[in-house]
Amino acid sequence: MKRLFNSLYVQIALILTLILAGLAFFLSRQSFQVSEEYHNEVTQILNRDVSHYIVEEVQGLYDGKQVNSEQVGVLMHHVMATNPSTEVYLLDMNGNILKHVAMDKVVKAESVDLEPINQFIANDGEIFIKGDDPKEIGAQKIFSAAPYMHDGEQVGFIYTIVGGRDYDDLATIHKTGYINNLGVRNIALSTLLALSLGLLAFYFLTRNFKKLCMAFTKFQKGDLDARVVGVAKGEFGVIAKTYNDMADTIQKNIEDLRGVDNLRKELIANISHDLRTPIASIQGYAETLLMKKDELQVEDREKYLQIVMKNSQKLKKLVDDLFELSKLEAKQRELQPEALQMAELIQDVADKYRIIAKEKGISINTIYSKNLPLVQADLALIDRALQNIIDNAIKFCKTGDVITLELSQNNKALRTKVSDTGAGIDPVELPHIFERYRKGKILTDTQKGSGLGLAIVKKIMELHKTDVHVESNLSKGTTFFFDLPLTPTFGY
Numbered sequence: 001m002k003r004l005f006n007s008l009y010v011q012i013a014l015i016l017t018l019i020l021a022g023l024a025f026f027l028s029r030q031s032f033q034v035s036e037e038y039h040n041e042v043t044q045i046l047n048r049d050v051s052h053y054i055v056e057e058v059q060g061l062y063d064g065k066q067v068n069s070e071q072v073g074v075l076m077h078h079v080m081a082t083n084p085s086t087e088v089y090l091l092d093m094n095g096n097i098l099k100h101v102a103m104d105k106v107v108k109a110e111s112v113d114l115e116p117i118n119q120f121i122a123n124d125g126e127i128f129i130k131g132d133d134p135k136e137i138g139a140q141k142i143f144s145a146a147p148y149m150h151d152g153e154q155v156g157f158i159y160t161i162v163g164g165r166d167y168d169d170l171a172t173i174h175k176t177g178y179i180n181n182l183g184v185r186n187i188a189l190s191t192l193l194a195l196s197l198g199l200l201a202f203y204f205l206t207r208n209f210k211k212l213c214m215a216f217t218k219f220q221k222g223d224l225d226a227r228v229v230g231v232a233k234g235e236f237g238v239i240a241k242t243y244n245d246m247a248d249t250i251q252k253n254i255e256d257l258r259g260v261d262n263l264r265k266e267l268i269a270n271i272s273h274d275l276r277t278p279i280a281s282i283q284g285y286a287e288t289l290l291m292k293k294d295e296l297q298v299e300d301r302e303k304y305l306q307i308v309m310k311n312s313q314k315l316k317k318l319v320d321d322l323f324e325l326s327k328l329e330a331k332q333r334e335l336q337p338e339a340l341q342m343a344e345l346i347q348d349v350a351d352k353y354r355i356i357a358k359e360k361g362i363s364i365n366t367i368y369s370k371n372l373p374l375v376q377a378d379l380a381l382i383d384r385a386l387q388n389i390i391d392n393a394i395k396f397c398k399t400g401d402v403i404t405l406e407l408s409q410n411n412k413a414l415r416t417k418v419s420d421t422g423a424g425i426d427p428v429e430l431p432h433i434f435e436r437y438r439k440g441k442i443l444t445d446t447q448k449g450s451g452l453g454l455a456i457v458k459k460i461m462e463l464h465k466t467d468v469h470v471e472s473n474l475s476k477g478t479t480f481f482f483d484l485p486l487t488p489t490f491g492y
Contacts, residue, residue, distance in 0.1 A: 016198050024191040041128040043162055044142040048125030051146035051158040054078065054088060062090055062148060064155035067099050076101045087161035089134060090148070091117075097134060098156065109134040117145040117157055133161065208236040215243065224251045275318065278311035321452040324384070328459035333381075335463055339374045339487050340382065342414055346405040349386045353394070353403075361399030364390075368407035375414050375484040377464055382484075385460045385468075388453035389418045389480045396478065397422035413483035420479075425472040433470065434458040 057078055061071040067090065079088055079101045087102040095114040100107055112132040120129055120143070130140035144160040208231045218226035227247060228240035285304045289296070296304070327333045343366075350364045357364050386405075393403045397420050406417040425433060434454050461468045461482055472478040 013199050017195060020191045020195050020198070024188060040130075040142045044128060044144070045125070047142075047144050047160075047162045048120075050086070050144040050162065051160045052144075054158050054160065055146050055148055060150075062092075062098065062156055063150045064153070072099055072101070075099075087135075089159040089161070091157040091159050093154070093156060095157075100134065102135070102161075107134045108137050112159060114157075116143075117159060120145050121147060131159070208240075212236065212239060212243065215247075219247060224254065275315065278315040278318075281311040282308050282315070321456065325452050325456050325459065328456065328463065333463070335378050335381070337376045337378055340377050340379055341372075341374055342382075342407055342416060342484070343368045343372055345379070345383060346386065346407065346416065349383065349390065350405055352387075353390050357394060357403065360394065360397070361401075362394060362397045363402045364405070365402060366405045372407055372409065372414060374487045376487045377484050378460075381460045381463065385457045385482075386416070386418065388457050392453055393418060393420040393422060393478065396420065396424070401477075410483060413485050415481055415483050417479060417481040419477060421477040424474040424476050424478055425470070426474060427472075430470065430472055434468070 054075065058071055058075045060068050061075060062068070075088060079086055088100065089097050089112070090099040091112065091114075092098055094111070095117075096111045097107065097109065109132060112134060116129050116131040119127065120131075125144065128142075131143045131145070133139040133141040141161050144162060146158050147154045148156040148158050211228055211231055215226045215228045224247070227244050231237055231240040285308050289301065289304055289308075293301075324333075346366050346368070350366050354364050390403060390405075397403065401421045403418070403420045406419070408415050408417070434457070457468055457480075464484065466483055466485075468480060468482040470478065470480050
């Protein structure tokens with residue numbers, strides 16, 4: 001039951017029912033009051049000359065001092081003959097009741113207010129006005145009034161209540177039936193019709209809302225495929241589209257997080273392996289040097305130390321990469337821009353790697369024109385990015401391949417391009433090479449790095465508010481390039 005009353009449709013239906021019921025009650029009362037006022041006004045206008053007729057028919061009723069009892073009997077005869085429900089009152093000039101003719105002789109008032117009577121007479125009875133009811137103190141009734149004359153002088157008033165107590169009792173009886181027939185029947189039918197149409201309209205309006213609630217509930221319970229279907233127009237359509245887009249985004253983010261979690265697991269495995277291998281090698285050769293220090297030849301000792309040094313460098317490179325990436329991702333590394341001559345930088349980087357490249361039979365070339373403009377960039381970070389790209393290129397190259405560093409001015413930026421003629425990158429792998437911990441599948445274990453190098457490059461470029469791009473053809477080579485704005489337009 002509680003769940004039923006929590007339904008928006010049921011709540012709207014109850015509220016609408018109460019509003020229409022209250023409105024029907026109000027309208028029925030207002031309709032009766034208006035009808036009653038209309039009836040009273042018409043009745044008063046139709047009977048406005050009644051008091052004049054009485055004055056003309058009954059002469060000598062009052063001379064200003066005494067009331068003629070014989071003429072009172074004539075007055076009563078006229079009243080009984082014309083309309084028994086009419087009440088006639090003879091008033092003096094102060095409004096005091098001198099005589100009255102009424103079926104019910106219980107008259108509570110001794111006088112009536114003359115102001116309504118004077119207004120009625122002044123307007124010849126053409127206005128709707130009520131006067132005092134002598135039988136009910138404080139009550140108002142429709143009336144007819146006329147001045148009573150004696151010897152050409154006004155001595156009092158004939159005050160006629162058009163509908164007396166008997167008329168009221170009869171009207172009350174018929175009023176109940178009239179209200180039942182008109183108010184209860186017609187207004188109730190109209191209310192029921194309006195309620196039915198309103199509930200039907202609200203049903204069609206709230207059914208879309210119900211679809212939204214069902215989709216929200218399913219999604220909350222873990223059904224990530226729950227979507228709102230069949231709601232495309234109006235405000236609910238906007239909400240449905242917003243929800244569907246939001247659900248798609250959340251679902252994609254969850255899938256991405258799952259992918260990242262898988263990469264994290266892969267990272268832990270890879271880093272554990274990458275750390276374990278050099279550490280085990282360092283430990284093994286160090287133990288050998290300690291245990292057989294007196295037995296080893298100078299050449300063997302030198303060889304073992306070289307192996308320890310090589311693995312130490314590998315271990316340091318891995319730790320440095322992890323530390324650098326963590327700082328970049330946490331935005332702890334602040335940019336320190338300066339005016340930078342890229343030609344000098346690529347030449348220095350090329351010189352650093354020529355010895356390593358030569359050992360593998362790889363050539364490193366630089367191409368740039370003289371007088372290239374300066375760029376504003378962080379020297380250390382750009383140097384790190386270039387080294388990571390060249391490290392990656394050397395891994396994919398073999399004897400006879402060429403790595404080329406090239407500079408060219410492009411609009412208001414300087415483009416740096418690093419190309420190689422190596423193995424290239426599989427098109428399936430190409431969209432993911434800048435992801436953390438991604439390693440090329442064609443590399444051997446000895447060739448593979450931490451998988452962090454290109455991720456660091458991407459973060460460095462993002463810090464410089466630019467992008468790094470890659471183009472590759474399998475078995476033909478790969479090109480990385482990025483643009484750095486020239487010094488005058490670089491906004492820091």
